[in-house]
Amino acid sequence: MTGAPRTAGAAPLHGIGVGGGTASGPVARMAPPPALPAPRTVADAELPAEVAAARAALAAVADDLARRAAAADGEAADVLTALGMMAADPALADSAEAQVREGQDAPHALAEAFAGFAATLRAAGGYFAERVADLEDLRDRAVAHALGLPMPGLPDPGHPYVLVAADLAPADTALLDPARVRALVTEEGGPTSHTAILAKILGLPAVVACPGAASLTDGTPVLVDGGAGTVLADPSAERVAAAAAEEERRRRAAARVGGPGRTADGHPVRLMVNLGAPHELSAAAAADSEGVGLFRTEFLYLDRTTAPDAEEQSAAYRQVFEAFAGRRVVVRTLDAGADKPLPFATAADEPNPALGVRGLRTAVRDPGLLDTQLAAVAEAAHGTTADVWVMAPMVSVPAEALAFAEQAREHGLRTVGAMVEVPAAALRAGRLAEVCDFLSIGTNDLAQYAFAADRMLGSLAGLLDPWQPALLELVRQTAEAGAAQGRPVGVCGEAAADPLLALVLVGLGVTSLSAAPGCLADVRASLASRTLEECRELARLALAALDAASARTRVAEASAGTA
Template sequence: MTRSQQVARPVAVLRGTPAVPGVAAAPAIRPGPRMPVDIRTDLVAESDRASELESLRSASDVVARRLRARAGRASGAAAEVLAANAAMAADRGWLAAAEELIAVGRPATVAAGAATDRFADMFTKLGGLMAERVTDLRDVCDRVVAELAGAPEPGIPTPAEPSILLADDLAPADTAGLDPELVVGLATSLGGPTSHTAIIARQLGIPCVVAVAGLDEIPAGADILVDGSAGTVMVAPDPDMASHAVAEYRAVTARNAAWNGPGSTADGHRVEVLANVQDGAGARAARHTQAEGIGLFRTELCFLDRESEPSIDEQTRIYGEVLDAYPDAKVVIRTLDAGSDKPLRFAQHPDEANPALGVRGIRIATRDNGILDRQLDAIAAAAAARGRVPLVMAPMIATAAEARWFATRVRARDLIPGVMIEVPAAALLAETILRDVDFLSIGTNDLTQYTMAADRMSPELATLTDPWQPAVLALVARTAAAGTALGKPVGVCGEAAADPLLACVLAGFGITSLSAAASAIAAVGATLSSVTLDDCRRAATAVLSTAAPDEARAAARSILPHV
């Protein structure tokens, strides 16, 4: 009897939001259950409370060290979010809330769960980037409770054969640990196309669909066909049809692997294809792809999970590793992008009602010039030692005055200044801002969230956080036009740059570079090489006349049918 006969389910097609392109067919697996909630009401004897408190602190320290170790073995976005989760496991506020409960007699496991519920409620009410951390917070709590109980660390089971993972959502610690040879596809009930799960899945090259309605009804063991480009999950597909779909996708993958750069359209119009990296290891890994350079070096990793600011010498070494990986190529370094869901222990963040709209990115530097100045000094030192002049850009710029203030500091160190366009106000003033800086880079993840006023983690709002939203594309087009008018480069370094079809549209807008996860480089470059600039421009014009993401995708595909 075949597996399909065992589950005996009719063919059904569930629809979600496309997150990572690709096609995979395999049996479904599901995560194991979360740690059971400890609801004991008996109180710990007063003489034993100190021991209970020590057990909690020890367990949280073990979990934090494990997550730090996994961050050290990872790279890119996976390393960043694992480091952030390690910081969460050691967070003073969460520990203090649990310790208060232990002090009045609650067992450590009960106190950990109650403190987590309190913070989860608070994060949910804050919305935005803070709401994204609820899944992470509960995952950290499960790991601490398991350590307290002497149970194995919770996580995703290792399948015995290639499988498709179905889940409500995944914590970054779980997603970052997936083996793409065994977990060949991923579908979630929650999340959006720019959630941590989707970003890490893209880095790993795992086809992914998010916000899938009805996914909870699919049992483990059912045969599944996931199409990450179309945003569909097919249950009990015809075996021949599934095999044909996978074979077609593999043929496209083989075509992509044969592409050897540099980035350009079929008629020779140059569009740089660059990599997003987090550290030296990620930059060295990118060298094994056809990435022409680094379009986004996220510098947060050396700041997160630190009690004190890293020294200039330490930062200089870290930045030097990335410059060494691409000694003769373009490297774009983003200054510290922290705050909101990535707090710095040493930055004295203010208490904010809505941190996602609060002091983050460049706004931290305006409160404490020293953090930015020391970072720029380190970048300048790393560059000078190698005879390099890297491009340096600031996150979360909202006004021309902020851009001018930043550019003055960068130029004072003989570096090339630019800024990220993540705030709609900056997109609307792109031409004014470009008069003070040498380049722009559009971060489509935050630009989408802020344009649509939609939490990236909300399944009900996943359609709004789709980078194909016409309002977002209109702001991207406006920003690109500003670059064309002034003869200055405008790139895209958000997740939109990893979508091969959207990459063609972006080129049609006049975007001069695309920076994506290393796993997406070949697909983006090969796709661009198969179309002409005129094709891209016609697709770009078509999408600006649409009113919804699905309409925008369909309009682009009608002009670029073979992409």
């Protein structure tokens, strides 16, 4: 993509910072999607060849993804395998053939076939709508093959670079090499997008929802600040040197502090990891943490037509409990629905899945699902030294929390909590704390519901910024309500991974933070540099701000002034 050249001294571009630290380097842009030429009418005699070309393009994409999956491992392999299966779907090839037989050439037939599938997924909403980006990536690859062009993918300029794109497809993010890619910048996306989550896992500075990035051209030197959410084009040598020195200071500070989290004056803040798939277990268990603050169990239920039985679940849970022997593991029960539909647990005809039967609400539709899971967790915990806690997702009213707590305790699970992900739960957090042993705030969903802003809609990403004062006010209310009942209150959303925002959360009364393993060192060092009273003052500044940007700026300036 080309744009108006930027001149030295220009103001930085602003987006949402989702990966800590800074990095500099030349821009390398993702190749744009292949442009479709003018359509041509296919004569009857050409139909067999054109059908074969369309089917061959889909097969080539599927084969390419399969090869890449075989060369990858862990989540990258899973993502690429799933995409390859989508490309190999016979229904997609049949749809493309039907378009050819109506007179379209192969590239346009492929585009129309993918457009039809994408429209269906958009109409379904939730998880299905999120897969539209996958289809668009597959479409671009198939059309490129049909046109005889190279398939889109990551650039390879022959040197380390800052990757700039409109957005990143899963097939690309799955293969990012942090030794080559110094930072990520996307025009679209949001604080909970897969790009944001990947940046945290890889430890890359990243800025998303940065529309001004469209003006950045290949080779332009940039300085990316993942903490401030800024991208500076053509930075001076002095600015780059200063940022590099600050980055080195940050890394050394993170390396100096270890063990349990605490503020400079000794106030304890439990630091834990998030865990959501078996391949993450080794790195999560090796991290310097006090346990697992969010153990997502959906991996056992996805991509199958029937629920796993108690024996299969118990075996999977036991692996985690044994890996975290002597440490806390907070298990979130099945959060099906919305972005994680399951054929045996969720209805296919919900007009708005994000507001439908999801999380704990599925237990009303199918009580056996929850009962089996609680029994499996209890069985897996028996005989291990892990301190197993269990919590319910998407709790809305105190009666739901009470019913869940009673059911869990009937299975012998002693420490039971509720997630605060909807404003109603935050507003009644005191009553939730009366019937639960702890509360855990999921800032990703809480922001979505507080601002009526779809987490996957890039144009609303600013509303989902965890620095939004209204969101912080809900966190404050929840933390204070928990403290009044003597209950711990944690944060397990993406907000917990921000070292600067961590100071604010602790100042609001949060007692534990759970994030990707690679984020904990910076969060620990940040907490160790400030007293509890200083954190409280920073929290007051953030709450008094007009918006997310000013909240972040005020806290950053105040924090720098007391460093």
